[in-house]
Amino acid sequence: MMSLTLEQLDRDGAIREAVEKASGDTRAAFLGKAVVGGAALLGALAAPGSGEAATAKSDVAILNYALTLEYLQASFYTEAERLGAIKGKLAPIPPQLGAVERAHVQAIKAALGRAAVKRPAFDFHGVTENNSKFLKTAVAFEDLGTAAYKAQAARIKSPALLAAAISIHSVEARHAAWMRFLAGAVPAASAFDEGKPISQVRAIVASTHFVAARPKSRSRKKPKFTG
Amino acid sequence: MRRQRAKGEEQLDGRADATASSREQFLARAIVAGGAVAAGGLLVAGWPRLGTAAPSAAQDAKILNFALLLEYIEAGFYSDAVAKGKLSGDLLDFATTVRDHERAHVAFLKGALGNSARRKPKLDFGQTTSDPKTFTSAAISLEETVVAAYNGQAGNLTKPTLAQAARIVSVEARHAAWIRALAGKDPAPNATDKPDTASQVQADINRTGFVQSG
Amino acid sequence: MAFAAIAAAVIAVVVWPQSPASSPASNQPLGLPASPRPALLVPKPEPLSRSSALSYWASVRVAVAARSAPTPRAATVAWLARTTQDGTTNLVLVLDRRVDRRGRLWVHVRLPVLPNDLTAWVPRAALGVYGTVQTHLVVDLERLTVTLFRSGRPILRAPAGVGQPQSPTPKGSFYIRDVLTRYASPFYGPVAFGTSARSSVLTDWPGGGFIGIHGTDAPQLLPGRVSHGCIRLRNEDILRLRRLMPVGTPITIR
Numbered sequence A: 001m002m003s004l005t006l007e008q009l010d011r012d013g014a015i016r017e018a019v020e021k022a023s024g025d026t027r028a029a030f031l032g033k034a035v036v037g038g039a040a041l042l043g044a045l046a047a048p049g050s051g052e053a054a055t056a057k058s059d060v061a062i063l064n065y066a067l068t069l070e071y072l073q074a075s076f077y078t079e080a081e082r083l084g085a086i087k088g089k090l091a092p093i094p095p096q097l098g099a100v101e102r103a104h105v106q107a108i109k110a111a112l113g114r115a116a117v118k119r120p121a122f123d124f125h126g127v128t129e130n131n132s133k134f135l136k137t138a139v140a141f142e143d144l145g146t147a148a149y150k151a152q153a154a155r156i157k158s159p160a161l162l163a164a165a166i167s168i169h170s171v172e173a174r175h176a177a178w179m180r181f182l183a184g185a186v187p188a189a190s191a192f193d194e195g196k197p198i199s200q201v202r203a204i205v206a207s208t209h210f211v212a213a214r215p216k217s218r219s220r221k222k223p224k225f226t227g
Numbered sequence B: 001m002r003r004q005r006a007k008g009e010e011q012l013d014g015r016a017d018a019t020a021s022s023r024e025q026f027l028a029r030a031i032v033a034g035g036a037v038a039a040g041g042l043l044v045a046g047w048p049r050l051g052t053a054a055p056s057a058a059q060d061a062k063i064l065n066f067a068l069l070l071e072y073i074e075a076g077f078y079s080d081a082v083a084k085g086k087l088s089g090d091l092l093d094f095a096t097t098v099r100d101h102e103r104a105h106v107a108f109l110k111g112a113l114g115n116s117a118r119r120k121p122k123l124d125f126g127q128t129t130s131d132p133k134t135f136t137s138a139a140i141s142l143e144e145t146v147v148a149a150y151n152g153q154a155g156n157l158t159k160p161t162l163a164q165a166a167r168i169v170s171v172e173a174r175h176a177a178w179i180r181a182l183a184g185k186d187p188a189p190n191a192t193d194k195p196d197t198a199s200q201v202q203a204d205i206n207r208t209g210f211v212q213s214g
Numbered sequence C: 001m002a003f004a005a006i007a008a009a010v011i012a013v014v015v016w017p018q019s020p021a022s023s024p025a026s027n028q029p030l031g032l033p034a035s036p037r038p039a040l041l042v043p044k045p046e047p048l049s050r051s052s053a054l055s056y057w058a059s060v061r062v063a064v065a066a067r068s069a070p071t072p073r074a075a076t077v078a079w080l081a082r083t084t085q086d087g088t089t090n091l092v093l094v095l096d097r098r099v100d101r102r103g104r105l106w107v108h109v110r111l112p113v114l115p116n117d118l119t120a121w122v123p124r125a126a127l128g129v130y131g132t133v134q135t136h137l138v139v140d141l142e143r144l145t146v147t148l149f150r151s152g153r154p155i156l157r158a159p160a161g162v163g164q165p166q167s168p169t170p171k172g173s174f175y176i177r178d179v180l181t182r183y184a185s186p187f188y189g190p191v192a193f194g195t196s197a198r199s200s201v202l203t204d205w206p207g208g209g210f211i212g213i214h215g216t217d218a219p220q221l222l223p224g225r226v227s228h229g230c231i232r233l234r235n236e237d238i239l240r241l242r243r244l245m246p247v248g249t250p251i252t253i254r
Helices: A014-023 A027-033 A038-046 A057-083 A093-115 A131-153 A159-182 A198-208 B022-033 B057-084 B089-116 B132-156 B159-182 B198-208 C002-013 C235-244
Strands: B211-213 C055-060 C064-067 C076-080 C091-099 C105-110 C119-123 C127-133 C135-140 C145-150 C153-159 C161-163 C172-181 C191-198 C210-214 C224-227 C250-253
Touching: A057 A093, A057 A131, A057 A159, A057 A198, A057 C127, A093 A131, A093 A159, A131 A159, A131 A198, A131 B159, A159 B132, A159 B159, B057 B089, B057 B132, B057 B159, B057 B198, B089 B132, B089 B159, B132 B159, B132 B198, B198 B211, C076 C119, C091 C119, C091 C127, C091 C172, C105 C172, C145 C235, C153 C235, C191 C235, C191 C250, C210 C235
Parallel strands: C135 C250, C161 C224
Antiparallel strands: C055 C091, C055 C127, C064 C076, C064 C119, C091 C105, C105 C119, C135 C145, C145 C153, C172 C191, C172 C250, C191 C210
C-alpha cells in the first residue's frame, strides 16, 4: 500500500483545513503524528463510512465476549445434533439454529483473527440428550444472547460493528421467541426487553457449569504398555 | 465567509449544495463519515463527527418520531383487529398481547418526545383486519418492516437513545417470529436481519395504504 | 365453491394494495444515510457434514461405579476411575442412553477394564465433556495390518507387529484413550497411543497391562507376531496416525 503524506495530496490545503476543524489540531501537530495510508484516505473520500481501519480495544473485547456466547450456543446445538437424542417436533431445531450460530462464530472469528479467544470445552450435563431440558436451555440461551447483545450495543465504537451486532441481536430475539413458542411460553413476555450487563451474563453462564476443563488426553509420561 | 451549519439542520441528502465551498464540505463529510482520516492504519479516536448524520438530540427526535409513526400504525392495526372480533384462539392471544405492547411503545415514544411528538395519524386498515388470513399476512409484513426500520436507524441514534431503541426492536423481532410461527413459517430464516433505510420503510408503509393523513 | 376459494386466495395474496394517488404520504423521508456495511461477514449457515460413521466418547468427571443396568440398584460391574495410569483423563466410549424411573439419565459405555469388551451403565452426572469422532481403526491380527477409516473410507494402511502367541493382542472392540509424546524411549518410538484394551495374560503388568499402539526401534520385525500384546508400527506410520487419528477413536481388533 502506497504511503502518502497529507502534503503530497493536499496542494491547496483544503484537506488540511477540514482535518484541523475536525480535531482542533494544528497542522504541524497532525502531520507530525502519522503518514496517511493512501488507500485508506482514498477510501474515506470515495465511500464515507468505509475508511475505518483498526478496531478499538473495547470493540475487540466486546467481540470476544460475543464470541464466547456464540461458542456456547453453537456447541450446544452442534452436540445436540451430533448425539441425535432430540426427537419429535424439536428435532429440526439443533440443525437449524446450530447452523446459524456456527455462522455467527465464523464471522466473529474472522473479524478477530489471532485475537479471537479459543473455543472452550463444554460439559452440557445431559441437557443435549433430553428433549425438555434441551428446550428449556435453548430458551435461556437465546434470551441471554439477546440481552447480552442489547447491553453492549451502546458501547460499540465502530459504526460498522454496531450494524453487525444490531442485525444479529434481532435474530437472537427471534430464536428466543421461537423457542418459547415451542415451549408453550409467551414468545414476547413484555413490551420492553432489558439488557444484561457483562457481569450478570458471566455469572449466569458460570452457574450452568457448562464451561469445562478440556480433558487431558496428552501426556509426556513414559508409556507403561505391555510393549 | 463559511456558512455555519445550524444544529439539527436538514441533511443535504446527496444534492450538491452549489452555494457552499463544495470540496471543503464534501471533504468534511467524508472525513466525518469515515470516522477519521486514517493515519497510518490507526483509527484516530475521539474526533467529533461533524455534519451529515452525526448523532444528535435533534436527529434522535426525527428518528423517534418516525418510529412513533410506525408504532401508531402497529397499535392501530392490532387494536382494530382485536375490536373487529374476527380472530380467535392463538391468533387472538397474539393480537391482544402485541396490541398492548405496541400501545406501550407509543406511550414510551410520546413521553420521550414530549412536545415534539408527532400527532396520531389517521389510519384505515380496510379489510386486512377483518379476516385471519389477511391479518396474518399483514402482521408478518408489518413486524418485518418495523424490525428493519429500527435496525436501519440504530447507527444514527445517540447512544442513550440507541439503548432505548434496542429494548424495543428485540420485542418487535419476537413479534415477527411469533406470528411467523403461528402462520407455519420459519420464524428466523436468516442469520442476520437486514436493515432498511427510512425511504425503504416509507415506501413499504405507503404501499399498505393504511395511513390516510399525517 | 371454486369461485369462493379463488376469491379467498386472491385476498390472501394481496397484502399491500396500491394506495390511491390522493392518499398522502405520512412523513417526508428522513434523509439519513443507510447503515454502513456490517463489520462482520456472516456466511450462509451450513449444515454439519454428514458422517455415516460417528462415534462418541465421554470424559470421566468423577470416579463412579459402573453398573449392569441403568439403575442404582443394579450390580457394580467395574469401577471407573477419573484418570488413566498415564495421568490423563479417563475416557469411555458412549453407546446408548436411558432415563431411569426417577428421571436420571444413564449412559451405556464401553469400559477400559478386564474382561475386555465390557460395557456397563454409568450416571450421566459422572461423565463430563463429550466428543465425536468420524474415524475408526481396524487391526487385523491375521493380515498383520492396521487400517484407519474416516467416514467409512480408508485413509491409512500400515504393516503391524502384534502379540506373540503366548502374549496375544486381545480381539474385540476398544478405543483410543490417550496419546503420549515426547517421552524419551526409542523402544516405543516417537508416539504411543493408549487404548482401553488390556492383555488378558499379563494381568500383573505394572500400570495394568494396557495395550498400546506405538512406534518401534526394531522396524525390521514388522510385520510379525513379536510383542507382548501391543501393536507396533513403523515410526513414520505412527506419526501419520498421530496426525489423522483423534483420541476417542473406536478400535476393532480381529
